[in-house]
Amino acid sequence: xxxxxxxxxxxxxxxxxxxxxxxxxxxxxxxxxxxxxxxxxxxxxxxxxxxxxxxxxxxxxxxxxxxxxxxxxxxxxxxxxxxxxxxxxxxxxxxxxxxxxxxxxxxxxxxxxxxxxxxxxxxxxxxxxxxxxxxxxxxxxxxxxxxxxxxxxxxxxxxxxxxxxxxxxxxxxxxxxxxxxxxxxxxxxxxxxxxxxxxxxxxxxxxxxxxxxxxxxxxxxxxxxxxxxxxxxxxxxxxxxxxxxxxxxxxxxxxxxxxxxxxxxxxxxxxxxxxxxxxxxxxxxxxxxxxxxxxxxxxxxxxxxxxxxxxxxxxxxxxxxxxxxxxxxxxxxxxxxxxxxxxxxxxxxxxxxxxxxxxxxxxxxxxxxxxxxxxxxxxxxxxxxxxxxxxxxxxxxxxxxxxxxxxxxxxxxxxxxxxxxxxxxxxxxxxxxxxxxxxxxxxxxxxxxxxxxxxxxxxxxxxxxxxxxxxxxxxxxxxxxxxxxxxxxxxxxxxxxxxxxxxxxxxxxxxxxxxxx
Numbered sequence: 001x002x003x004x005x006x007x008x009x010x011x012x013x014x015x016x017x018x019x020x021x022x023x024x025x026x027x028x029x030x031x032x033x034x035x036x037x038x039x040x041x042x043x044x045x046x047x048x049x050x051x052x053x054x055x056x057x058x059x060x061x062x063x064x065x066x067x068x069x070x071x072x073x074x075x076x077x078x079x080x081x082x083x084x085x086x087x088x089x090x091x092x093x094x095x096x097x098x099x100x101x102x103x104x105x106x107x108x109x110x111x112x113x114x115x116x117x118x119x120x121x122x123x124x125x126x127x128x129x130x131x132x133x134x135x136x137x138x139x140x141x142x143x144x145x146x147x148x149x150x151x152x153x154x155x156x157x158x159x160x161x162x163x164x165x166x167x168x169x170x171x172x173x174x175x176x177x178x179x180x181x182x183x184x185x186x187x188x189x190x191x192x193x194x195x196x197x198x199x200x201x202x203x204x205x206x207x208x209x210x211x212x213x214x215x216x217x218x219x220x221x222x223x224x225x226x227x228x229x230x231x232x233x234x235x236x237x238x239x240x241x242x243x244x245x246x247x248x249x250x251x252x253x254x255x256x257x258x259x260x261x262x263x264x265x266x267x268x269x270x271x272x273x274x275x276x277x278x279x280x281x282x283x284x285x286x287x288x289x290x291x292x293x294x295x296x297x298x299x300x301x302x303x304x305x306x307x308x309x310x311x312x313x314x315x316x317x318x319x320x321x322x323x324x325x326x327x328x329x330x331x332x333x334x335x336x337x338x339x340x341x342x343x344x345x346x347x348x349x350x351x352x353x354x355x356x357x358x359x360x361x362x363x364x365x366x367x368x369x370x371x372x373x374x375x376x377x378x379x380x381x382x383x384x385x386x387x388x389x390x391x392x393x394x395x396x397x398x399x400x401x402x403x404x405x406x407x408x409x410x411x412x413x414x415x416x417x418x419x420x421x422x423x424x425x426x427x428x429x430x431x432x433x434x435x436x437x438x439x440x441x442x443x444x445x446x447x448x449x450x451x452x453x454x455x456x457x458x459x460x461x462x463x464x465x466x467x468x469x470x471x472x473x474x475x476x477x478x479x480x481x482x483x484x485x486x487x488x489x490x491x492x493x494x495x496x497x498x499x500x501x502x503x504x505x506x507x508x509x510x511x512x513x514x515x516x517x
Contacts (some may be wrong), residue, residue: 002006005069010072016063072116091153096146116228120148129173136170143167147174155184159207163199163220164191168206175206187215197246197280198436199220205229206239220280224287225252228339230261246280246314250287251294258349264302269295272348272369274313274443275399279314283407287312291331292351303339310346312368336362343392353381364395374406375427378438380415382430394483396431398440406440 004012063074109117114137117238121133121144147170150156150474161183174181176424192199209218209231216239235240238262249257249269255409258264269290273279295311311333335357336342342359347367354376358365365381367374378398384390407423418426424440431438 005357009069010074012070013077015063016060016077018075028371042102044077071324075083078381088152089155091156093160094146094149094153094156095157095158096142096162096166101385108138114138117145117148124151124174124177124179125456126173133170141167143170147171150174150182151178154180156182157184158187158189159185160191161191165191168203172206182210185210185211186212186214188474189215190219190221190499192220198248200227201247201249202227202229205231208232208239209236210263212238214238214240216241217245218247219245221247221249223249223253223257225250226287228253228256232256233292234259235262237261240264241266244270246273247279248280250291251290251298254290254298255296258298258301261302263305264299264458265305266308266310267295267302267306268308268310270310271310271314273314292333292347293331296333296336300338304341305362306339306342308344308469309336309342310344311351312348313351315369349374349377353376356388358384361392363392366397366399367394370397370400370406373408373410374440376410378427378430380499382436384438386429390436394435394437396436396438398438399443400440401443403440403442451465 060074117137133144137382143166146378199221201218201221201223239261333351336359337357339359341361344364348368349370398407428438
């Protein structure tokens with residue numbers, strides 16, 4: 001028996017759409033004359049609906065309460081039309097989700113809707129720009145519709161826009177036309193993808209100069225010192241949480257950007273991904289990307305306010321597909337000792353010096369993309385913890401594609417006379433007597449990656465911890481239940497990690513140390 005929750009989304013949408021009468025969808029268009037003359041949209045009182053229409057609206061409201069899946073289908077139908085301009089003041093967020101580029105997939109507005117939007121555009125009194133707006137509207141340009149919607153919502157707090165379906169010119173015109181436009185905006189998120197990577201972050205300069213914008217996020221954009229916006233002067237931007245994902249920014253631009261921010265609380269520059277589809281291909285002649293040392297120097301100005309520092313670089317792949325060579329980033333971060341409130345640090349292994357200097361406020365430390373031994377680093381951090389330098393540090397995680405790599409000794413495959421399990425326990429034992437929960441965790445690999453007999457669900461970031469393996473110190477906290485199974489399976493498949501003696505019986509004592517002088 002098929003349950004209604006098992007039906008495809010498209011079929012559920014079709015079923016629920018019967019509660020939206022064709023007349024209901026045309027009500028806003030029927031009131032176009034009022035809005036076209038500059039008046040407010042006519043408020044629809046309850047007596048303008050018949051009982052069936054009110055029942056349909058109530059039904060959709062109830063459907064939204066059934067489950068999350070039903071709400072996702074019913075909510076857009078319930079709020080498909082905005083009948084009362086007074087409702088616009090309650091809108092706090094506009095999110096335009098990116099759509100795949102499919103030619104001729106966007107329908108032109110109906111005759112009634114076209115007249116309605118023409119009236120809204122004429123009310124703006126844009127002068128010579130009016131015909132450009134109308135032409136773009138008739139072509140279903142999402143930039144125009146989004147700008148019109150934003151102009152109707154005076155208390156808008158967050159704006160999430162896709163580069164593919166959005167252009168800034170309508171917004172720029174409204175900024176010049178109306179000084180109060182988006183004056184309450186607090187968050188701007190510009191989303192793109194690899195196909196449209198390289199858009200100019202500087203083209204959104206007006207958004208970040210708004211008086212209340214504190215959260216700024218960009219994906220797949222570029223920002224260079226040579227074209228840095230002249231309006232982003234030192235100490236002029238209210239942005240406190242700054243994030244770049246899969247972006248390309250040079251050292252000069254990031255330095256100017258952090259100087260322009262009055263007070264930074266979080267800084268994220270994250271380009272790392274295991275999925276080749278997320279890797280950007282640098283354009284020829286592009287200036288060098290910032291490195292770890294330059295990123296650290298850029299945020300020194302905010303050492304008294306910064307709470308999170310997150311830095312991860314893309315995997316740089318050279319050579320053909322069959323012989324990929326991953327090249328590490330250059331530059332090491334400097335000292336964080338003087339950062340007074342910095343609680344969370346995420347850094348790639350190649351950007352961390354052997355003996356890093358972290359702040360006493362540190363609570364969470366993640367070392368990412370580990371491809372070699374973590375022993376010296378762990379030893380130094382453990383010693384500093386025992387000396388009282390990091391009294392608040394409780395969460396220390398190491399992430400690796402192959403978790404056997406971080407536990408090795410430099411110059412050796414396996415410490416003499418020890419199994420991979422013991423290697424990990426020795427590392428964890430360094431933190432005995434401290435509050436630190438030290439873990440080595442594998443990345444969740446994309447589906448395309450062949451990881452032998454290991455299932456993808458066994459390779460998650462976070463796992464429920466259950467039991468202690470033999471020899472584990474209970475004071476160090478529980479161990480991921482599948483961690484050592486993964487270590488053993490990977491080691492068996494890795495001829496460079498250890499080898500099995502063909503004369504050895506399969507009695508559980510087949511690990512042989514391959515010592516290197």
